[in-house]
Amino acid sequence: MTGFQYDHLQTLLALAEEGTFDAAARRLRLTQSAVSQRIKALEQSAGQVLVQRSNPVVPTDAGTVLLRLARQASLLDADARSALHVHGAEGSAFPMALAVNADSLATWFLEAVAPLARSGDVVFDIHREDQEHTTSLLRSGTVMAAVTSTADAVQGCSVEPLGAMRYRAVCTPGFQSDHAIASGDRAALAKVPRIDFDRRDDLQATLVRGLSDLDADATQARHFIPTSSDFARAVLLGFGWGMLPDQQCSVELETGRLVEIAPGRYTEVKLFWQRWNLASPLLDAVTDAVRAGARASLREFGRA
Numbered sequence: 001m002t003g004f005q006y007d008h009l010q011t012l013l014a015l016a017e018e019g020t021f022d023a024a025a026r027r028l029r030l031t032q033s034a035v036s037q038r039i040k041a042l043e044q045s046a047g048q049v050l051v052q053r054s055n056p057v058v059p060t061d062a063g064t065v066l067l068r069l070a071r072q073a074s075l076l077d078a079d080a081r082s083a084l085h086v087h088g089a090e091g092s093a094f095p096m097a098l099a100v101n102a103d104s105l106a107t108w109f110l111e112a113v114a115p116l117a118r119s120g121d122v123v124f125d126i127h128r129e130d131q132e133h134t135t136s137l138l139r140s141g142t143v144m145a146a147v148t149s150t151a152d153a154v155q156g157c158s159v160e161p162l163g164a165m166r167y168r169a170v171c172t173p174g175f176q177s178d179h180a181i182a183s184g185d186r187a188a189l190a191k192v193p194r195i196d197f198d199r200r201d202d203l204q205a206t207l208v209r210g211l212s213d214l215d216a217d218a219t220q221a222r223h224f225i226p227t228s229s230d231f232a233r234a235v236l237l238g239f240g241w242g243m244l245p246d247q248q249c250s251v252e253l254e255t256g257r258l259v260e261i262a263p264g265r266y267t268e269v270k271l272f273w274q275r276w277n278l279a280s281p282l283l284d285a286v287t288d289a290v291r292a293g294a295r296a297s298l299r300e301f302g303r304a
Helices: 006-018 021-028 032-046 061-084 102-119 134-139 173-178 186-190 203-209 228-236 246-255 281-297
Strands: 094-100 122-128 145-148 157-171 194-196 222-224 242-245 266-276
Touching: 006 021, 006 032, 006 061, 021 032, 032 061, 061 094, 061 281, 094 102, 094 134, 094 281, 102 122, 102 157, 102 228, 102 246, 102 281, 122 281, 134 145, 134 266, 145 281, 157 203, 157 246, 157 281, 186 203, 194 203, 194 228, 194 242, 203 242, 203 266, 228 242, 228 246, 242 246, 266 281
Parallel strands: 094 122, 094 145, 194 222
Antiparallel strands: 145 266, 157 242, 157 266
């Protein structure tokens, strides 16, 4: 195996992100033949096939390893250009790929990184993923950092706690009245219609299971609303009850637009920041912004 050439790694990265040789060629301003030759040369250096020639192309396990290397090399290159005040023809903004859960995106994360977006130093490539599943994107090298509920560091990453999001079971007063839910009637949660984000969302089911050994009725009506803002809107429209973070329901609870139907019971999701363990001023700046945003918006672990 020989050393990997930077332009070959960047060609692999373009191919993986664009999906086809033709699209990668347009992005790199090369011929399709030149892209193919670079990939073949990189495969010869690696001694392994790096992409499945499907439509779109799919990286092999070996290709995933080199894609991570390609993204790391791009980040270090951008850091060096910034330090030397050297800018490419298309500017110096670096594409920062991050994985963030939907509720963080809808409540605090974008505000935290907005100053960096406005600075022009980075452009964000946000991958929305459940907080339990963001680490898979780190392992594959698809993203450089993630907001995750996993406290154990992915290999090659560092991890630090951000804080916790507290979720409450809420519904509209009209929904409570229509289904004759008495105040504090936790058993009703297993019987009346509820809202789930998607079929992997277990926040509502976990709360039900934790209340007097209840379990959700197999016939319980479930709405699936797969965006955070629309999930909250569906609760406000009376579709059913659901678990909303304090950031999305505190005002509505104060004004009476929503009521809490399991008073005193809540779920806290602990969030962590995992990032590549690289000395990078750009990634450090994003980390500082996320850390400050979390400090302002999230609860400290264990805080009442």
